[in-house]
Amino acid sequence: MSRPLQRMFTEVPPRYDLINTVVTWGLDRRWRRMAAEECLGNKPEKFLDLCCGTGDLALTVCRLGGGGVSVAGIDYSLPMLEIARAKSASWNEGRHISFIHGDAGSLPFPDASFNCVGISFAFRNLTYKNPLAGQHLAEVWRVLAAGGRYIIVETSQPGSRLIRRVFHYYLRWFVRNAGFWLSGSKGAYNYLAESAVGFYTAEEVRGMLLEAGFREVRYRPFLFGAAGIHIAVK
Numbered sequence: 001m002s003r004p005l006q007r008m009f010t011e012v013p014p015r016y017d018l019i020n021t022v023v024t025w026g027l028d029r030r031w032r033r034m035a036a037e038e039c040l041g042n043k044p045e046k047f048l049d050l051c052c053g054t055g056d057l058a059l060t061v062c063r064l065g066g067g068g069v070s071v072a073g074i075d076y077s078l079p080m081l082e083i084a085r086a087k088s089a090s091w092n093e094g095r096h097i098s099f100i101h102g103d104a105g106s107l108p109f110p111d112a113s114f115n116c117v118g119i120s121f122a123f124r125n126l127t128y129k130n131p132l133a134g135q136h137l138a139e140v141w142r143v144l145a146a147g148g149r150y151i152i153v154e155t156s157q158p159g160s161r162l163i164r165r166v167f168h169y170y171l172r173w174f175v176r177n178a179g180f181w182l183s184g185s186k187g188a189y190n191y192l193a194e195s196a197v198g199f200y201t202a203e204e205v206r207g208m209l210l211e212a213g214f215r216e217v218r219y220r221p222f223l224f225g226a227a228g229i230h231i232a233v234k
């Protein structure tokens, strides 16, 4: 394991879910559920949770989709995947889900394998100041079937300058410190706070998706634009 970001994501898993709940006041679960509902919008037979972490988006899609959807999750952090697999066993969803160790830059799936790819709170990792951003987008494009959808739930930038300043202050003060206290990893929550402060606007993400070849790109903001869902079609 050579990359600092990958090393960081092996340090945080034990308290990862708890920290998400604390720093978002539980809203992350609601936003992932809304993303899962959006992922099921075109009734996919095959769904991929890209950078699945501890598996919540994959598990929610599986649960809401009943037996009709076959779900895979992929992540390059083995400790995250261990938690996802344990949850899957305890939620008794194992029959419809597989959690796979792999890299978003070279997905181990043939072309056109999925009708929908979803990603929750990891698009930023794959694109923000990431020299492999283009490759990450091209891989999603490749594994999606024609007409398939890419659903992204991610932090964003509130439109109001005042709310944006409050949001950035919250990230730099509360999220950074609470994340550090609860996880013991200073690097991980410094990165989270700074990447969210600097991350692209919804309009810039739209531009990236269009440039990668996606069409019908739409955006649904939440909480004054602090986060939202991007929807793009191949």
Ligand SMILES: C[S@@+](CC[C@H](N)C(=O)[O-])C[C@H]1O[C@@H](n2cnc3c(N)ncnc32)[C@H](O)[C@@H]1O
Pocket: 005, 006, 009, 032, 050, 051, 052, 053, 054, 055, 056, 057, 074, 075, 076, 077, 080, 102, 103, 104, 105, 119, 120, 121, 122, 125, 126
């Ligand atoms: C902030 S977490 C989000 C996890 C989960 N999707 C969620 O909603 O909580 C980012 C995840 O992306 C994974 N990740 C980042 N870059 C990756 C890459 N290039 N390939 C595979 N996984 C990656 C990390 O290991 C981590 O589990």
